[in-house]
Structure formats: C-alpha cells, structure tokens
Amino acid sequence: MDTSTNIRSFVESHSLRGLLLVFFTTLFLVRVVQRLLTSILKEDSQTGSNEDDLYKAYKNLGGPRPFPLRLIGNGYLMIYKNDLLRMIVDMPRKYGACYKLTAFNEDIVVLNSPEAAQALMMSPSMGHVRRGRLMERIWPEEIESFILYPGGEKFKNTRKMLSYPFKHKALKEHNHCFHKHSETLTKQLATRFKGGDGVHIDILLDLLKKCTFRISSETLMGVDLDDTEGGEVFCENLDELMKIFALRAYRPWLLIPWIWRLSSEYRKMKEVCDKMEKVTLKVIEKYKEKTNLNQNDLSNTMIEVMFRNGVDEKLIFYEVAVMLGVANETTPLTVEQAMFFLSLHPNHQKLCHEEIDAVYNDPINWKTGVLEFEALKELKQLERCINETLRINPLSIIMRQLETPLRIDEKLVIPEGVSVVMPPYALHHQPQYYPDPEKYDPDRFLPEEVTKRHPFAFVPFSAGQRGCIGMKLAMIELKVMLATILRDFEVKTVDTKEDLKFVIDPTIKPSRPIRFMLKKREN
Ligand code: HEM
Numbered sequence: 001m002d003t004s005t006n007i008r009s010f011v012e013s014h015s016l017r018g019l020l021l022v023f024f025t026t027l028f029l030v031r032v033v034q035r036l037l038t039s040i041l042k043e044d045s046q047t048g049s050n051e052d053d054l055y056k057a058y059k060n061l062g063g064p065r066p067f068p069l070r071l072i073g074n075g076y077l078m079i080y081k082n083d084l085l086r087m088i089v090d091m092p093r094k095y096g097a098c099y100k101l102t103a104f105n106e107d108i109v110v111l112n113s114p115e116a117a118q119a120l121m122m123s124p125s126m127g128h129v130r131r132g133r134l135m136e137r138i139w140p141e142e143i144e145s146f147i148l149y150p151g152g153e154k155f156k157n158t159r160k161m162l163s164y165p166f167k168h169k170a171l172k173e174h175n176h177c178f179h180k181h182s183e184t185l186t187k188q189l190a191t192r193f194k195g196g197d198g199v200h201i202d203i204l205l206d207l208l209k210k211c212t213f214r215i216s217s218e219t220l221m222g223v224d225l226d227d228t229e230g231g232e233v234f235c236e237n238l239d240e241l242m243k244i245f246a247l248r249a250y251r252p253w254l255l256i257p258w259i260w261r262l263s264s265e266y267r268k269m270k271e272v273c274d275k276m277e278k279v280t281l282k283v284i285e286k287y288k289e290k291t292n293l294n295q296n297d298l299s300n301t302m303i304e305v306m307f308r309n310g311v312d313e314k315l316i317f318y319e320v321a322v323m324l325g326v327a328n329e330t331t332p333l334t335v336e337q338a339m340f341f342l343s344l345h346p347n348h349q350k351l352c353h354e355e356i357d358a359v360y361n362d363p364i365n366w367k368t369g370v371l372e373f374e375a376l377k378e379l380k381q382l383e384r385c386i387n388e389t390l391r392i393n394p395l396s397i398i399m400r401q402l403e404t405p406l407r408i409d410e411k412l413v414i415p416e417g418v419s420v421v422m423p424p425y426a427l428h429h430q431p432q433y434y435p436d437p438e439k440y441d442p443d444r445f446l447p448e449e450v451t452k453r454h455p456f457a458f459v460p461f462s463a464g465q466r467g468c469i470g471m472k473l474a475m476i477e478l479k480v481m482l483a484t485i486l487r488d489f490e491v492k493t494v495d496t497k498e499d500l501k502f503v504i505d506p507t508i509k510p511s512r513p514i515r516f517m518l519k520k521r522e523n
Contacts, residue, residue, distance in 0.1 A: 057411040058418075061109065063100035064091065073102030081250065082511075085502055089429045098412060104252075106133060109414050111422045112430065114454035119408045120400065120422055121456070121464040126151060129466045132401025132419050137255045138248045138506070140269060144315065145322040147469070151403065159469065161309050162302060162319070165220055166469055170300035171476060174219040175373040178476055181218070182484035185211040189518060190488065204339075205513040208332035208481070210235055215477055216327040221320060222301035223283045234279040237272040238325050244269050246506045273321075280317040327470060330395055331477050333509050338389040338482055340500075340514050341440050343493035348385055348442055349486070353521070355381045356483050376479050382486075384442035386478050387458070392440065394424035394460035395507045424459045425508055433457040492517040 066073040077087065088110075091099060097113035111117060120128065130151030139148070146158035164170060188207055213235045218224045244265050248254045260266050287303050302323060306316045342349040356379065359365060365375040400420045407413045414420060429437040433453060434444060443449065450458075461468035468474070485491070493516050500510040 054405075054413050055415055058100075058109070058414055061098060061100040061412075062095040063110075064095070066102045070102055071105050073104075074108075075103035075252075077103075078250065081503055082501055084504055085425060085508065088423050088426045092426060092430065098408065104134065104137070106419045107417070108134075108419045108421055110426075111408070111420060112426050114427065114433070114456035114459075116408050117422055117424075117427065117459055118454075118456040120398075120406065120420060121459070121462055121467060123406060123464070125404055125406075126156065126465075127404030127416070128400055128402060128406055129155060130401050130403055131399050131466075134401070134419050134421075135399050138245060140245070140248070140260070140266075142269070143273070143318055143322070145318050146315075147319055148322050148326075158319070159465075161305055161311075162323075163469060164300045164305050165302050166471075166473055167300070168472065171219065171472060172373045173300070176370050177218040177224070178215055178480040179370050179484070181211050181214040182481045184214070185481065186484050186488045189485070190520065203513070204516050205332055205336050208335050209239070209328055211481060212331045212335075212477060213238070213324060213328055216324050216331075216473070217283075219473065220302040220323055221283050221287070222303060223286050234276050234324070235328070237275045238321070238328055240272045241269065241276070241321070242325055242329055242506075244272070249504075249506055276321055277317050280320055281313070283320075284313060284316065323470070327474070327477075329507050330470075331474050331481075333395060333507065334386070334389060334393075334474075334478055335481050335485075336514055337393055337510075338386055338478070339485070339491050339516065340493055340495070341389055341392070342385060342486075343491050343516065344497065345440055348381075348440075349491065351381045352385060352482075352486055353490075355379060356487050360483070360487055371480075376476065376483075379479055379483060381442070382479060382482060383475075384445040386475070386482070387445045388440060388442040390460035391428045391434065391444070391458060392438075393502065393508055394428055395509070396424070396460075396462075397504070397508075398422040398424070398459075398462050400466075422459075422462075424462075427457065427459065488521060489518040490521055492519070 064074055064077070067076050077084065080087065091110070092112040098109060098111050098116055101108040101110060111120060131148070139145075146154045147162055185207055214224065217234075247265060248260075254260050254263055254265060284303060287301075287307070302320060303316060306319065311319075342352065359375055359378050360371065362375075365372045398421070400422075402414060402416050402418050402420060405413050405415050406420065428434065431437055434457075456463070461471040461474070493514060495514050500512075500514065502508055503511045505511075
C-alpha cells in the first residue's frame, strides 16, 4: 500500500472530529506544561517584588492574541504578507503605542512613539545595539559582516573604522562621480526612450540600481566598476543574493541549518558569492597597484581604510558586499518612489523643475566644471519631496535584542533578552504626528512644520550608534540622481497608487517595479 492510500484509509477510519479533538487536547497539554515550566522557572530565578514593580508596565502591555504554541505565537501573521503593513499601522491604534508579540519563541515589544524611538536609538548602552536573533536567523551565517549584525566590540570597532568614507569631506572628494554616473543614466534613458510624447518604461528600477551600484562602488571602493568587466557581474549577483535573503524570511524551514545547507538556495548563494568575491579581489588588486604607484594618493575609500587597519581580504569582501547590497536595496527604490509621487503630483514636480533649472543654470555653481557639491543644499523643494517619500515609505524596520534592560519612560522598562522592533512605517503613518497620513504633502517638511514635531517622529534612517551609516551618501545620491533625471525629463506614470501593493521583502517596496513614461523637456 502506498503512503497516500495509507493516509486516506487512516482519515476514513478516524472521523475529522476525532482528529481535531486529538489536536486540541495535545495543544492544551503543551500549553499547561509551558505555563508550569514558566512559573517554576520564575520561582527559581528569585523574581523579587522590586523586579515585579520594575517590569509591571511591561507585563501589562497589550497586543494581539498569540497562537497557543510559543514557537508560532503571533508568527502566523506572516502569512498575511500582503496585509502586514496595514496591520502594523493599525495595531498601535488598537493596543497602544508600545505592544507585545511573540514569534519564533521570542518575546517582542513593538515601539511606535517618537519618545520610545528616541529611547531606543539614542541609548548610549552597548547592551542596546545588537540587531539580535530575529535578524541573525535570517542572515546566512556564512556571510560574516561585523557592521551589520553583531553587537559588542567587533561592531564598535568596525563601525568606527568604516565611518570615514561616509564623512562630508570624503563624499565631497567624490562629487564628480555622483554626477558622472547620473549623466550616464540620463543618456541611457534618452537613447532608449526618445519618442515624441514620451515612451513607456518598465525597467527604470534596473537602470537606477546600476547607477547606484556604480556610484557606491566608486565612492566606497575607489574603483569605477565600469572599467572592469566585473561591474555587471557583481551587480546582477548582488541582486540574486538579496533575493535569497528575502526568501529566508518567508520560508522558515530554510532557517534550520541542515535544511539550509542541503537547499538549492544555499548552493545558489555559494555560487553567487564566489562570482562576487572574484570581482572584489580584482578591485583589491587594482587598489594595490594604485597605492604602489603613489603612496600619497589615498582617498578615504572603504577598502583603503580596511587595508590600513590590517583587515583580512575575505572580510573586506563581505563588508564591501554588505555595504553595496544595502545601498542597492535602498537608494534606487527611494528614487523610484520619489519619481512616482512626483508623477502623481505634477504641481510638486513643476516646483522641482523650476528649482533644479535655477540651480543648474547658475554659472556660479559650475566653477570646477561639475555642479558644486555645496549647490546641492539649494535643492530644498527636492529635499522635501525626498523626505515626504521616505515618510510614506521608510523602507526598513529597526530591530534590536536587548542585552540589558531598556527604559522607555518613567513606567515602562523592557527586560533583558526581549527583542525590540521599531517600524518607522507605523510611526510615520500615525495621524497624531502626520494628519491625513496617506496624503503626499512635501510641505510637512517646511522648516516651520518640522519644528512643531518631535525630532524622532521622522526616522527613515534611524539614528544613534546603529543608525544608517550611509545616510549622507544616500541623500547625495538621491538628490543628484533625481535632479539629473528631472533636469532632462518630465516624469509620468501609468500606474495609480491603488495599483501598487507594498510588501515587506525584506525592505518595504512595491510588489513589482513601477512603470513610468518619460518625456524629454524642451530646454
Ligand atoms: C534611502 C536610502 C537608505 C535608507 C532609507 C536607509 C535606512 C537604514 C536604516 C533604517 C538602517 C537601520 C538602522 C538601525 O538599525 O537603527 C540602516 C542601516 C544601515 N545602512 Fe542604510 N539606508 C539607506 C541607504 C544606505 C546606503 C546608501 C548605505 C551604504 C552605502 C547604507 C548602509 C547601511 C549600513 C551598513 C547599515 C547598518 C549600520 C549598522 O548596523 O551600524 N544605507 N539604513
């Protein structure tokens, strides 16, 4: 008898009601044992009344009812992938600004107020910087990055070392390359789409990714990857790698180490990493040749800084891949969405066009043959549009695992060991901070409006010890890429807001690339 016949005869001989009875009785027993164990452990750990008082507010936090098995808990919510964002916006309205969840055997507190965001991000304690088990489980352990996920000294030293290439001075030195690669992008757009009334374009995101990749690789690695045949290879494989990470979040069985190692995704990851590593090693070789030629020609690139600090070549590869990976998963999506909102709001696009024309046509901004670095500060309307885009879709969710208790306010202290999640998306969509939150309104970022809000009511880049290291680079990339495109084109879209479904994958993005129509501007 084959397996399916066996199953069929079993099901036929036991009524469905009987099966359900067995299932729920087992569940009930598991629950009773869990409760018993929890109370025994509590007694063992001498939970004194002081501690009870300290964590009283934490214990009383509300939250959605978990499934009775702790391993699943509220993790079942992940099956509503398409509605998760709506849920995370609605939950603080139902359960309060801070609420509790359990998933994957973890206690999780979700923070949704500017005050709570500030308490978490600006905590000076090293006990509050580790990204934690939720993220470590998804991130394949084979990719060893000190910047991205551990806490402690390793993180602290790496972060300090890698902060140099992101400083104002280093970025200013690379001013020409932001413009060079953005010009290449607009040339590609112009040759591809030279129709009279504009041409439909549904591969804009690919072109934006290539442009971001070229800018990041030149600013961070000091090598224009267009000069090596490896640039395309690296970029394509990086995309594959990011897809594999996203997959692990929604296929929990891939988080079990032995299943992961036997999976086709694991083999693919190895293949992809090998190809990328070859390109990075070539870049390192090029860098070595360059330093041999002139010891004084040391730009502050990531590779150079790591070399100087004696970091192993393998680790350099991982950190570079992580950095370029994060850049490619964030900046192009923001440019794409900023263009989308400007397409839907021609009045704001017109204001941007006028501002860009004024800045680009002013000879004072062209003393060195390339738009002056400081001239970017004059693009204030564009900056407000970028900020409003990042408010509506702030891309990332912030996660920490507390290694020491975290005080949120006078009442609420979250105990050590608990995971803390801070979704800027939910905060940015609360009407008490942003009235009519779904409305696109860049004027929310006029200086007089900003001063009315709590400074941590807008946190797309997070802040503090673990905030986005690439924030300044990202803002320059965003401004230059958008200004260069808008200088040459009028942007329209064939999609509506209702057409696009935003999902968490692993960053918050539309489930498919947005389709645009570009029309060459007269001047
Ligand atoms: C629109 C663009 C971007 C957005 C919205 C963004 C947002 C974020 C956020 C929210 C975090 C998490 C911070 C936390 O956990 O507290 C982060 C971390 C990070 N970002 Fe960005 N980012 C952007 C662009 C970039 C770029 C261009 C780079 C590098 C080239 C970069 C590199 C990183 C790195 C390495 C981390 C981890 C930092 C650490 O753990 O110390 N990001 N980013």
